[in-house]
Amino acid sequence: MSWQLTEQDLPDLARGAAVLGTGGGGDPYVGQLLARQAIREHGPITVLDPDELDDDTLVIPTAQMGAPTVVHEKLPRGSEPVDALRALEKHLGRAADATMPIECGGINSMIPLVVAARTRLPVVDADGMGRAFPELQMETFGVYGVPGSPMAIAGERGETTVIDTGADNKHMEWLARGVTVRLGGVAHIAEYAMTGAQVKRTAVPRTLTLALTIGRAIRQARERNADPIAALAEALSHTLYAHLRVLFRGKISDVERRTEAGFARGRATAQSFDGQHELELRFQNENLVALVDGTVRCVVPDLVCVLESEQAEPITTETLRYGQRVTVVGISTPALMRTPEALAVFGPAAFGLPYTFTPVEEAAVGTTA
Template identity: 70%
Template sequence: MPWKLASADLEDLARGATLLGTGGGGDPYIGRMLVERVLGDGAITVLDPDEIDDDLFVIPTAQMGAPTVMVEKIPAGTEPTQSLRILEEHVGRTAQATMPIECGGINSMIPLVVAAETGLPVVDADGMGRAFPELSMETFAVYGVNGSPLALAGERGERVIIDTGDDNRQMEWLARAITIRLGGVAHIAEYAMSGADVKRTAVPRTLSMGLSLGRAIREARQAKRSPFAAISDALSTTLYSEVRELFVGKVVDVERRTTEGFAKGVARVASGSSELEIRFQNENLIALRDGAMVAIVPDLICVLDAETAEPITTEGLRYGQRVRVIGISTPEMMRTPGALAAFGPAAFGLAEQFRPIESLVDTLVT
């Protein structure tokens, strides 16, 4: 059934969506503030993907760019809806709903900004089930929906349409170049599709899962229980049911650079003589414990505060932080050969082969 999302839910949703964003997807505080400014005392209607009409016209909306830039370059707030309107005008149809393209502190929130401004409902699903750095890395694309035409809006009123047909990688390449020239951040509407396409290609119920995760962490802390056990319990009945502890220690080094429109780098976490190395491109891609792989994309690698379980984004990593790193399994639809070709290790230039988190690590999160 449809359900209502209010301002009081946003802090929990931002926390849970940031955890699912595996280090990427944008700053949770900025994302929450953008929605709160527009929503006020109102509420947003959220639709279950299994219940929407097959002919519902859905236009996903998002922000794109390097997370390191987004922290310093706050959007005006009008760009997300502008991108939707640009695409509606181009295709000659009016959206009947919007939807996230990924999980994350900002990109789970951008469709909520659009919904609060337009009155549109939001579909409880997305195209990544986590966050990925490139627009072509979507379950939508894997299962047959084209990203083009894409509408891009800049903070000074720039309007761009990119149409590369079925070449989603070319669409990403062009959109990334334009975003860089707009200062590193832009807002987009893309992957317009029918309700039937949503049911076939989207990862279901990631908004409600993000909300339940964030709420579980908060309630566990208030009750003086382990928020890490609460994460494992909250995910146990979902498509993300395998949760493993990868490492506990102190951040001793972060190498980070903003290049080609991405935040790329390596973080190192140490405990005694043991060390965990995490390589990232906006999102965490691979974790190596003393040189041995313990988790790899598309499974989730999540860096959390060691006491509170508050998720830490890649741009938020700092020397001296005490952290607990966990791995979470992705849904089976994200582990198929087609999915791994789009957003598995080889797509990021990694030499390692994908192996499920549950086959690499025995240590359960408690």
């Protein structure tokens, strides 16, 4: 059933998207500001349930691309994702009937809302990652047969280009990353154009609703002085992301972060409050793996989320810093993200990690909480 998204929904949506972003996906606060301005100028946004799409509907997802460390400092004008959409429409010779997120985490939960408000298109309540991932081929769309190209890229000065690599989504990512670096480290894109039938077959459903549910659960728990992490676990238990495990509680002791080849890469460590245990996080834009005392407790594609200990406010990889008191949780992903086909594209080996994927509900047994 379709529904209207208003300005009042944005703070909860941004908070929930930051949780789903697993430390990456770009700053959702910046996205919230862009979406708020677009809604104020153009009115509320219609959100479509994927099951409502006609099979021949043309859906063109829109997004921001770049290193979060750059996005944090290089704010978009706001018109760039519409420029990318229009460039791809022109190349395809057909106008889009709706837009959609490619990922539900971070700023990319918001960019399609900006496009939807500015163009008066509806936005589909679904995405292709069920979280955030750093590379464009890491989409359930591509896993299940939808090519990412042709794709359009737009820069802040009105530049646009179209990349077409056929069914080779990894090569598309490589070329698009190079263009993005030369545009200053951040760009806006339109890609994975598909039919309504393909959306229903390949997308992770209702993830905008999920982000709203997460953000609202955390806020309401704070308002009644309840445990926001317990409230988050309860809210997730009724969704496709049913399992939340507390992996670690402690204080950030070190952060190593660098921006290279269009990504923010690095690691962070934390010490437990009793000084008996150590956490190591490794990230490439997003948190990829959490090790407690050297043992893997959660690894991609499951979500590793760093939350501020008292308020459960999500902390992104570009804002991790020494001394933060954190609770790190692992959250399970839906079944279509754990198939052999999906793990081949965005499981541990896809990031060069020497680990075998084990679901967080099994790997997190015996963690320090």
